[in-house]
Amino acid sequence: MTGLRFGESTGSGIRRLVGLAGLVLRLAASxxxxxxxxxxxxxxxxRELFSAPLPGAYELTEVLLALVIFVGLPITTARREHVSVDLLTARLPTTVRRGLAVFAAIVTAAVLIVLAWRLAVSAGDFTAYGDATVYLGIPLGPVAGAMAVFTAVAAVIAVAVVFRRD
Structure with missing residues (x-):
């Protein structure tokens, strides 16, 4: 076995839970x-046929895009599919590359933790001030809150990736 794979539902216990969570996140993103x-x-x-664009389409697309990105963040983190460049590391010894991979996972986890915290603070501020989109009035607090939750999930996964052996 190569460890937990986010989105695989075979096995028992935690493996099934992780698989189910991956499935739910992929379905939500879809x-x-x-x-x-x-x-x-x-x-x-x-716009093209009736010269009447959908009112609020731009705002709705903005909110949906933000949610798609942050729903996909835990999936990307679990699969270790963040963008990486290995121009210099490809020629390093295996032990050094593994050490750098662990260091990168630690940095990723730290950045995600800080991002989740700041998004949670922003969500509280947006909610307290009643911030919403201009045209449709979509409340920004719950959107930022959802983004914070998905980022926190990705941070937990990133921490697990640091300790995962495969």
């Missing part, structure tokens, strides 16, 4: 992306 596609399609169709 539905958000589908919704973005439908909104964009209707907006373009309305």
């Amino acid at each position: 539905l958000l992306l589908l919704t973005m596609m439908i909104v964009t399609f209707v907006d373009v169709l309305g």
Whole structure:
């Protein structure tokens, strides 16, 4: 076995839970992306055929895009698919590369923890001030709160990646 793979539902206990969580996140990201596609399609169709774009399409697309990105963050972190450049490390000895990989995982976890904290603070501020999008009035507090939760999940996964052996 190569350790836990986010999105695999075989096995028992924690492995099933991780698999189910991966499935739920992938499904949520897919539905958000589908919704973005439908909104964009209707907006373009309305603009081109009827000279009447979908009201608030731009705002809705912005919110949906932010959610797609942050729903995908735990998936990307678990699969270790963050963008990386290995121009110099490819020629280093295996032990040094492993050490650098652990260091990168630690830095990733630290950055995600700070980002989750700051997003949570922003979510509280947005909620306290009643901030919302201009046209549709979508409250920004819950959106930032969801982003903070998904980032915190990614941070927990990043910490687990530091200790994972595969």
